[in-house]
Amino acid sequence: MAKKMKKRRHNKRTIPVAVVLGFLPLATTAISDFQAGGINGLRNTATAVIPYSPANRRFTTARLHLGLYPILAGFLVHKLAGMIGINRAIASAGEPPLRL
Numbered sequence: 001m002a003k004k005m006k007k008r009r010h011n012k013r014t015i016p017v018a019v020v021l022g023f024l025p026l027a028t029t030a031i032s033d034f035q036a037g038g039i040n041g042l043r044n045t046a047t048a049v050i051p052y053s054p055a056n057r058r059f060t061t062a063r064l065h066l067g068l069y070p071i072l073a074g075f076l077v078h079k080l081a082g083m084i085g086i087n088r089a090i091a092s093a094g095e096p097p098l099r100l
Contacts, residue, residue, distance in 0.1 A: 014097040018081070022074020026067040 029048050033041040047053050048067030053060050081087050081100035090099055 012097055014087075014091075014099045016074075016078045016100070017098050018077040018100050019071075019074040022071040025070045029063075029066045 026045070026048060030042065030045045033044045035041075037044075043054060044063070045067070047060070048063045049071075050068075051059050051061050051064060078100060087099040
């Protein structure tokens, strides 16, 4: 009978740093839009995540660099770091519960 493979999974909660940093531009955009126009100013924040502008009733990609693109880049970096094994190396080094 073949041996079972060991699982590498631990019960620790970790924080994916690349994904969190991907949300940072969206958070700063939301804060500045709220300070500029209150709740109505947050409609501009929605155009940073979805490519539809309700004010113009058109699809536009002008503000996606402030929200959606950094988030997708963070998820991509996190996925690639997991595939390469960087997160496993960080965990085996005994670092705090952070990973890429």
